[in-house]
Amino acid sequence: MPDLLIELFSEEIPARMQKGAAADLKKRMTDGLVEAGLTYAHAGTYSTPRRLVLSVEGLLDASPDVREExxxxxxxxxxxxxxxxxxxxxxxxxxxxxxxxxxxxxxxxxxxxPGRPAADIVAEVLEQVIRNFPWPKSMRWGEGSLRWVRPLRSILCLLLREDGAETVPLDIDGIKAGNTTEGHRFMAPGRFSVHSFEDYETKLKRAFVMLSPEERADHIRNDAENLAFAAGLEVVEDAGLLAEVAALVEWPVTLMGEIDAQYLDLPPEVLQTSMKEHQKFLSVKNPKTGRIERFITVANRETTDNGATILAGNQKVLSARLADAQFFWENDLRVAKTGMDAWTDALARVTFHNKLGSQGDRIDRIAALSRELCAATGADPDKAEQAARLAKADLSSEMVYEFPELQGLMGRYYIEAAGLGSDVAAVAQEHYSPLGPSDDVPSAPLSVTVALADKLDTLTGFWAIDEKPTGSKDPYALRRAALGVIRLLLVNDVRLALKDVIEKADVGISQNPDGIVGPGVADYFPDLLSFFHDRLKVHLRDKGIRHDIIDACIAMPGNDDLVLLVKRAEALAQVLGTEDGVNLVQGFKRANNILSQAEENDGVSYSFGADPKLAETDTEKALFAALDAAEAAIRPALAAEDFPAAMAAMAALRGPVDAFFEEVQVNADNQILRRNRLNLLNQIRDTCMQIADLERIEG
Structure with a gap:
């Protein structure tokens, strides 16, 4: 069984496209081979700036003969x-x-x-893959019709057997498949032949090409850490940047350079962001001070001066970039120390959404809603309003205009520089959080307050104008905002009736001078609450709570208080994890089924209270007593929101209910006894339904 080696050699492929392109090559080739009858044992991909490589092991020599009737x-x-x-x-x-x-x-x-030789099938499939490759962007060159991300220079395509390598016959717009490739553009120009994957990989390394992107990344990481360690420093971890840099070079040469002393007092995040975005440099910090003091750059070649010229050029360009950053920083600090009014005034001229007004209008709404939320979060209303009005001021700053990813963080620096207090300053950075399911959740009352107001205003606004997520489309990140609200409430144990808060938020939106077109809050709130519940189900499912348990609790009053809802669900999940809980649910369902059927057949409701005096057996009398005891325990427990105690009292009914169904005939011939026992079943149902809607529990 032969192996297959394919290399598509071109001019430089953008770093951001290499990983996806390698995956596309593997999927499209292997799918095409299998569809044509060529199965295989294993396939792997590799990429460098100038090549996409596919290695397939254990390929059939030919497709099998097919006989079809x-x-x-x-x-x-x-x-x-x-x-x-x-x-x-x-x-x-x-x-x-x-x-x-x-x-x-x-x-x-x-x-x-009849079966076809592997070479014929590979040639046919590879041509289709190359001609229809899904590059995000592609180009034509010369006079041919072929499109590729950059000009395609050669194709290596070999079937590798123990007795030698067979070149697959293929010609695409004059590019003929062969058994040769090239090494490093500068350090090893010229072509060479290969006759196996091991030979290919070894000769490439001799020609200064590391084929594996993972190997290049590991090489860069290790060299960078060693250089930093020797200087008493450490590399700032950035896995995404490391992978990008590894995709820019075929032969990584790691160099450490110095940052001009005049820029060392810039905020470390500014230094790191500027070097990452403009130069693709890794940052090196002093672990004692947290200050960024040096940088790591990766060259694509070895030089006789050990990279000195490359470093000098990089440091010169970096100094120019950091001079800009310093200019932005100093200008922004001057504005901040005057009170940032110029920035907040400028936001009144920036449109947030044509139906929801400007950023200034939105800030007014968030500030007003923040005051309303303070009763629940425990924050100071005046400080909350102040923090809300300043939280987005840095959107007008020069630094954030240059580096939007620093929004919030720069606001924190600027508000602290203005002398407005670290708690108010922290809000600028923290009110955007949490941004995802694993992001940290703010805990400071001011930050929690403004973060909730920000996200609730967003959700209310887009529901008010009927711009909700549809399918996989969520252009305004409303799912993320809802999950953020949920996590803020749960982690900080903030008790809110969402309906009341949304109504207050809607008032601010309806007063927007631009006006809105959409349903009123009474019309859209049920749908918005359902949206919250759907996000809550996903959040709790990851914590091991079943969706039917959540549904059973959502059906209860107060379901817009998400903290209350989760406490109820957690307690119910705990009870249903016990034998008593599972069996009680079965008993409840049996009682409910018998009762529902009787009420339908008889055309009456058996909800007038059962009389213990009509109990005939000790088992029946025991159930009456157990229901009275459960009722006496459940009501005060629910009033105190002690759901574990209420659930435990309900679970204690398991034994008496089981015994009742084993020994007592509900549909007795005596109609007085039958009515009384049906009313008793209703009492079981009512008692259990105080806890949760057990009809929604599956199984």
């Missing part, structure tokens, strides 16, 4: 029908066989397709 028209059918069948089957009339069937004589054709 196909049923045709009836004997005596019109000639056109028979001729159409012959064309489709690829046979002649004399190859047809007549067979008797229950519906009469029918033509059958036996189609035999």
């Amino acid at each position: 196909r049923k045709g028209p009836k004997v005596g059918a019109p000639d056109k029908a028979v001729e159409g069948f012959l064309r489709g089957a690829g046979v002649t009339r004399d190859a047809l066989e007549e067979r008797d069937t229950p519906k009469g004589a029918v033509y059958f054709a036996t189609i035999e397709k």
